Amino acid sequence: MADVKLTKVVKRYGDVETIHGIDLDIKDGEFVVFVGPSGCGKSTLLRMVAGLEDITEGELHIDNECVTSVAASRRGVAMVFQSYALYPHMTVRENMGFGLKMAKTDKAEIKRRVDESARILQLEPLLDRKPKALSGGQRQRVAIGRTIVRNPKVFLFDEPLSNLDAELRVQMRVEIAKLHSQLKNTMIYVTHDQVEAMTMADKIVVLRGGNIEQVGSPIELYLNPVNEFVAGFIGSPRMNFFDCDVIAQTDDSLTLKLPCGEVCQLAADVSRSPGMTRVKLGIRPEHLKEDQSGEIRIGVDVDVVEHLGGSTYVYARYSGEHELIIQTGGLSPVRRGDHCDFSFNLDQCHLFDCNGLSLRAAKPVPLHTQAPVAQALSG
Numbered sequence: 001m002a003d004v005k006l007t008k009v010v011k012r013y014g015d016v017e018t019i020h021g022i023d024l025d026i027k028d029g030e031f032v033v034f035v036g037p038s039g040c041g042k043s044t045l046l047r048m049v050a051g052l053e054d055i056t057e058g059e060l061h062i063d064n065e066c067v068t069s070v071a072a073s074r075r076g077v078a079m080v081f082q083s084y085a086l087y088p089h090m091t092v093r094e095n096m097g098f099g100l101k102m103a104k105t106d107k108a109e110i111k112r113r114v115d116e117s118a119r120i121l122q123l124e125p126l127l128d129r130k131p132k133a134l135s136g137g138q139r140q141r142v143a144i145g146r147t148i149v150r151n152p153k154v155f156l157f158d159e160p161l162s163n164l165d166a167e168l169r170v171q172m173r174v175e176i177a178k179l180h181s182q183l184k185n186t187m188i189y190v191t192h193d194q195v196e197a198m199t200m201a202d203k204i205v206v207l208r209g210g211n212i213e214q215v216g217s218p219i220e221l222y223l224n225p226v227n228e229f230v231a232g233f234i235g236s237p238r239m240n241f242f243d244c245d246v247i248a249q250t251d252d253s254l255t256l257k258l259p260c261g262e263v264c265q266l267a268a269d270v271s272r273s274p275g276m277t278r279v280k281l282g283i284r285p286e287h288l289k290e291d292q293s294g295e296i297r298i299g300v301d302v303d304v305v306e307h308l309g310g311s312t313y314v315y316a317r318y319s320g321e322h323e324l325i326i327q328t329g330g331l332s333p334v335r336r337g338d339h340c341d342f343s344f345n346l347d348q349c350h351l352f353d354c355n356g357l358s359l360r361a362a363k364p365v366p367l368h369t370q371a372p373v374a375q376a377l378s379g
């Protein structure tokens, strides 16, 4: 069990800097997810924690010890990769115990640790099989078992589920969350899938272009994204954005003209942004209502309707040209080609200035949403 602390961590390959001075505190036992688009530096950052990449500048502490220049094998970390690369000629038991055997661990101790990991991962009936006789999910569990037997202080996962089909991914995601609630080790998990991040993390770190955009619990990021990038990245389907003209401004409010011509006033923290002429209004698909109970009504032309069973996604155009997505009830009567009215409330809107920074005061985050997913699963 261990804290992980990154201080002004930089990565350069020759002249090219890919990680630009990252500060991050991960608490003992936390499940932290690094998320962001392809190429933003998630794997590089994880590999620097693992000791598989040198840290160009800055410091890394694990369990209060500076390990910036310590070899990977002596950092007390274990990593699960996307390609699980099991030895095909060895059984599950031999695969799981191989690292310990190489480290000349006592045979009885290897058996004890492999049996314990197999019990945790429900691999006991499969211990004598070879990898070719396992499903993808079972192989991934063996790869995780290989790291559990080493009893690391910190588990590192780099997109471990991306080779699995959609159903297995959901199943394994729950298994990893359960594993975390059982073992209670610090875990750092990399994914570009924001649903995985939302469902597994105690704390999400959103990365872009080698910088941290925001760190917070899933619900904090959902309710209070600090900028347009995080607002668009967290939440599925993606938040809708509309350019609006600013008609009037006080220190704590903006009067806007919406694309449909309607004028409305919103609370906004604009004391540091005098003289704005344009802002972006953000509204999540699930906050657009099919009934007319919201404060603002908008008329849309419906292009596509997707019935998912439990909910319906409506792809539409607003004021002729602005595309938007609406998430509504499973039995929605809306049909392609319809012209219909939706409504929304202003307190559910987000506002961003021309630099993409949020202009709205943070909403309170309900206490119960701070509980780790893993705790809920074990309860």
Ligand SMILES: Nc1ncnc2c1ncn2[C@@H]1O[C@H](COP(=O)(O)OP(=O)(O)OP(=O)(O)O)[C@@H](O)[C@H]1O
Residues within 6 Å of the ligand: 013, 016, 018, 036, 037, 038, 039, 040, 041, 042, 043, 044, 045, 192
């Ligand atoms: N050995 C290398 N030499 C030069 N540049 C590299 C090297 N390895 C990675 N990079 C660059 O560093 C940046 C971050 O790469 P990284 O693999 O960390 O991205 P990622 O966020 O894990 O992306 P993905 O989701 O595609 O796995 C990229 O722009 C990549 O091209």
Ligand SMILES: [Mg+2]
Residues within 6 Å of the ligand: 042, 043, 044
């Ligand atoms: Mg990667």
